[in-house]
Amino acid sequence: MSHTLKAQNWMAEVSAGIASYNGDLTEQAISIKQIRPALGLGIRYNANYLFNFRAGFSYARLGANDRNNKDPELKLRNLNFQTNLFEFHAAAELNLMDPELFYGYPYLFAGAGLFYFNPYTRDDQGEKRFLQPLGTEGQGLSAYPDRKKYSLVQLCLPLGGGWRIRLKNNMEIMYELGYRVLITDYLDDVSRVYPSMELLAGERGDVAAALSYRKQGVPFMEEGEKRGNSKVKDSYFFSSIKLAVNIDGFKKIKNYRRH
Structure with a gap:
């Protein structure tokens, strides 16, 4: 050289x-x-x-x-x-x-x-909300012990x-x-299925439920509905x-x- x-x-x-x-x-x-x-x-x-x-x-x-x-x-x-x-x-x-x-x-x-x-969104009032602490797919809820919070x-x-x-x-x-x-499949905070909105609101608050399910004019059907593609x-x-x-x-x- x-x-x-x-x-x-x-x-x-x-x-x-x-x-x-x-x-x-x-x-x-x-x-x-x-x-x-x-x-x-x-x-x-x-x-x-x-x-x-x-x-x-x-x-x-x-x-x-x-x-x-x-x-x-x-x-x-x-x-x-x-x-x-x-x-x-x-x-x-x-x-x-x-x-x-x-x-x-x-x-x-x-x-x-x-x-x-640290993924975030804005709620209907325009306030910034970090998504990981909310457990939008049921992470950390008592009813879903297999759904751990992502790092x-x-x-x-x-x-x-x-x-x-x-x-x-x-x-x-x-x-x-x-x-x-x-x-990881949670760079966007979306991967698997919807949790129970009732359980999510009860343990994490109404804001968590509102930011997990954001379809407008369509009532929530049932937990387990596809939210993302974890494959x-x-x-x-x-x-x-x-x-x-x-x-x-x-x-x-x-x-x-x-x-």
């Missing part, structure tokens, strides 16, 4: 782009109505011409609304959510071309991470790829598309532009000052 590339062992990265959610409140995997802003910071170590290792922090807003669906049943369900999402992940990158020979080349990545989310910190598996271009000896620009495989987990993705700067020079200056 050339001296220039050897010197670029450590890179600091900043990214800006969009994020989108896919789950029980969407008919399509990608919809312009679900796109929200996303930002990120990270650090990368270029181990050799083939592999890089990185860690990063990302912020995104996610959300969806049944009113944007075309299916009459989904529109009638009338559920919606929003959440701020904070993610930390570590991943390995595979360069598909030799960076020493090409100024622009594709790469793939895979890793693991954790993310924090607001969950595992994600980042997968994706991008295209990297070296601008100067110490700078790079990238376009990256990343998909997150999740093990398919939720997911989200990032599409972003990233700028990377070599920081080996800063480390050398810092070490020089120490001596």
